[in-house]
Amino acid sequence: MSETTKQGETLVELVGVERSYAFGETQVRALAGLDLTIQRGSFVGVIGRSGSGKSTLLNVLGGLDQPSSGQVLVDGTPLLGRSSDQLAAYRRTTVGFIFQSFNLVPHLTALENVALPLRLAGELSPSARRKRAQELLERVGLGERTGHRPSELSGGERQRVAIARALANDPSLLLADEPTGNLDSRTAQSIMAMIQSLHRDEGRTIVLVTHDTHQAETYCERVIEMADGKVKDDRRGGKSGGVEPVQEALAGEAPADAESDS
Numbered sequence: 001m002s003e004t005t006k007q008g009e010t011l012v013e014l015v016g017v018e019r020s021y022a023f024g025e026t027q028v029r030a031l032a033g034l035d036l037t038i039q040r041g042s043f044v045g046v047i048g049r050s051g052s053g054k055s056t057l058l059n060v061l062g063g064l065d066q067p068s069s070g071q072v073l074v075d076g077t078p079l080l081g082r083s084s085d086q087l088a089a090y091r092r093t094t095v096g097f098i099f100q101s102f103n104l105v106p107h108l109t110a111l112e113n114v115a116l117p118l119r120l121a122g123e124l125s126p127s128a129r130r131k132r133a134q135e136l137l138e139r140v141g142l143g144e145r146t147g148h149r150p151s152e153l154s155g156g157e158r159q160r161v162a163i164a165r166a167l168a169n170d171p172s173l174l175l176a177d178e179p180t181g182n183l184d185s186r187t188a189q190s191i192m193a194m195i196q197s198l199h200r201d202e203g204r205t206i207v208l209v210t211h212d213t214h215q216a217e218t219y220c221e222r223v224i225e226m227a228d229g230k231v232k233d234d235r236r237g238g239k240s241g242g243v244e245p246v247q248e249a250l251a252g253e254a255p256a257d258a259e260s261d262s
């Protein structure tokens, strides 16, 4: 795929990024002159104490929030000073989000949830959208669950639907904010293995926020530690070198009778 051929070049560049919130008389500097460069095809973990600015960073990268000042360039697009329509277009075409609380639309099936960003992009016919959504759900091991609504899925399955949805428009940048925060440790492992395989096998660029230093150091190839809205430390991750293969991890998550009850 084309992303891998461009690996190694700069995808994200932040220079002197500030994001301040007025809070009564005081200003909270959620991002305080942040400088950060991320290469295409890399898998970056962001750690740091609560309140250090991790989610703010992700929201700025994803065009969900605008910095107060500084320079943000993602895949050649400058984000500062964009209109809300321009940011919405940027979010649709360039980024995929994975959230702690999944953020699926409750009354839509898994297939419809995954097809939703395709519908918003407006490029494919309804049947082509269904076909792509089906393929994406198969990619995350949920080909048998396409008709289930979120309430009819386990937490791990919901997050896999959210991962499939995040991939729908083939984004340059995947952003995950505590994607395993609501999952038990075994399911968390399978989700992390899946996210890691998107990096390893598909060459995707991923920025993952986690409060779990061990998780970041195990799965991510680079670990950035934030403090007071800045990068405090920037080091290599990938401690384990290898984790259990995705299929095994997925098999571990499913109950024994999971395939026969749909």
Ligand SMILES: Nc1ncnc2c1ncn2[C@@H]1O[C@H](COP(=O)(O)OP(=O)(O)OP(=O)(O)O)[C@@H](O)[C@H]1O
Binding pocket: 021, 022, 023, 028, 029, 030, 048, 049, 050, 051, 052, 053, 054, 055, 056, 057, 211
């Ligand atoms: N809408 C807001 N208004 C005022 N202050 C805010 C707002 N959003 C975030 N902040 C402040 O900005 C700082 C950074 O918040 P952020 O959510 O980025 O932290 P975080 O590192 O993601 O923390 P956590 O690990 O708890 O999720 C915090 O001090 C927070 O209180």
Ligand SMILES: [Mg+2]
Binding pocket: 054, 055, 056
């Ligand atoms: Mg946060």
